[in-house]
Amino acid sequence: MANYLVTSGMTDIVDILVTEHAQADDLLSVFETAAVEGRKAAFAPVRIALRGHAAAEEAVVYPIFRREADTELTTAMDTADEQHDDLEAALVAIETGGADAATTEEVTALRTAFDEHRAHEENVVFALVRKNHKLTRNIRSELARLYNEARASEMIG
Numbered sequence: 532m533a534n535y536l537v538t539s540g541m542t543d544i545v546d547i548l549v550t551e552h553a554q555a556d557d558l559l560s561v562f563e564t565a566a567v568e569g570r571k572a573a574f575a576p577v578r579i580a581l582r583g584h585a586a587a588e589e590a591v592v593y594p595i596f597r598r599e600a601d602t603e604l605t606t607a608m609d610t611a612d613e614q615h616d617d618l619e620a621a622l623v624a625i626e627t628g629g630a631d632a633a634t635t636e637e638v639t640a641l642r643t644a645f646d647e648h649r650a651h652e653e654n655v656v657f658a659l660v661r662k663n664h665k666l667t668r669n670i671r672s673e674l675a676r677l678y679n680e681a682r683a684s685e686m687i688g
């Protein structure tokens with residue numbers, strides 16, 4: 532809910548996704564530094580934030596980026612999809628053993644998967660999107676609206 536409130540006034544999908552990355556980074560840092568007894572509680576918002584973010588990207592954003600993509604952006608989107616799989620695998624690994632029993636390797640794997648997702652999108656995907664003439668300001672604004680709708684319905688549903 533907090534996330535949606537922060538991004539609901541934003542009218543560029545790239546701004547929204549960058550903001551969510553920063554929020555997820557903060558949540559992940561809290562989890563990484565939590566004492567063992569606080570790990571479960573600290574993991575819950577990480578899981579919700581990362582899954583909701585990736586699901587809404589895949590449902591709303593990636594198809595439109597791909598529709599208008601040149602070869603370079605298509606390749607970048609392939610990498611982004613693979614990174615979502617890595618992120619999901621890292622989340623599942625922690626859930627399987629329980630967040631309070633997560634090993635250093637499992638926590639590091641989640642951090643690495645998240646950092647790679649964030650760096651690739653912000654440095655490669657969004658850079659290509661910003662200079663893609665077909666992904667106009669209007670389309671990015673419409674994506675912002677649809678993305679926030681998707682995030683709001685996830686939080687209700």
Ligand SMILES: [Fe+2]
Nearest residue numbers: 548584588652
């Ligand atoms: Fe993202």
Ligand SMILES: [Fe+2]
Nearest residue numbers: 588611648652
């Ligand atoms: Fe992504």
